[in-house]
Amino acid sequence: xxxGVLESNKQISIHCYDNWRATKxxxxxxxxxxxxxxxxxxGQDTLPIVKRYLEPFSAVPIHFxxxxxxxxxxxxxxxxxxxxxxxxxxxxxxxxxxxTFGPHWVPGETILVLMDxxxxxxxxxxSFRFQHDWITQRPEHxxxxxxxxxxxxxxxxxxxxxxxxxxxxNWIRRLLG
Numbered sequence: 519x520x521x522g523v524l525e526s527n528k529q530i531s532i533h534c535y536d537n538w539r540a541t542k543x544x545x546x547x548x549x550x551x552x553x554x555x556x557x558x559x560x561g562q563d564t565l566p567i568v569k570r571y572l573e574p575f576s577a578v579p580i581h582f583x584x585x586x587x588x589x590x591x592x593x594x595x596x597x598x599x600x601x602x603x604x605x606x607x608x609x610x611x612x613x614x615x616x617x618t619f620g621p622h623w624v625p626g627e628t629i630l631v632l633m634d635x636x637x638x639x640x641x642x643x644x645s646f647r648f649q650h651d652w653i654t655q656r657p658e659h660x661x662x663x664x665x666x667x668x669x670x671x672x673x674x675x676x677x678x679x680x681x682x683x684x685x686x687x688n689w690i691r692r693l694l695g
Contacts, residue, residue, distance in 0.1 A: 519600070520575035531579045535590045535605070538565035538582075588614055598622040604633040609648035616652075620683040628677040629663060635673035636666060656681065
C-alpha cells in the first residue's frame with residue numbers, strides 16, 4: 519500500500535490500527551514465512567519491527583494507532599478510499615468499525631478488503647457470520663470486486679451507495695428503547 523502511495527505522488531495518509539503484540543500463532547507464521555530470518559516472541563511489541571520494514575517509505579505519512587481495535591477512532595475528517603479489515607470477526611467489533619469508519623467511505627470509490635468475510639466457514643461458528651451477513655443484506659450498498667481471494671477468507675467489495683451508519687447505541691439507549 520505504501521508503495522502505491524509513493525508512486526502516486528499524492529499526499530495520502532495511511533492509518534494502521536493494531537495491538538502490535540505478537541500472538542503465538544503470529545510468531546510461528548513469521549518464522550515460517552521468513553524462512554527463520556524473523557524470530558519474534560509471543561507478547562513482543564511488533565511495532566518497531568513494522569516501522570523498520572517501512573523505513574524505505576518514509577516519505578509516505580503512515581500513522582500507527584496502537585491499542586485494542588474496539589477503541590479505534592478515525593482521527594480526521596478526510597475520506598477513506600481503501601479500507602482493509604483483518605480484525606472485526608464478530609458482530610460487536612464489526613459494528614464498531616462500521617460506525618467509526620463507514621461514514622468516511624465514498625460511494626462509488628471506497629474499496630473494502632474484508633479479510634474475515636468468509637472466516638465463518640473455516641471455524642464453523644455462527645458468531646463469525648455477522649460481517650458476511652451484514653454486507654450481503656445490503657446489496658444496494660456493496661458490490662463484489664472479488665468475491666473470494668484464492669479460496670481464503672478475504673472478499674473485496676466496493677461501497678456503492680450512501681448508507682446511514684448512524685451512531686452506535688449504548689446499553690442505556692437500548693434499555694430505554
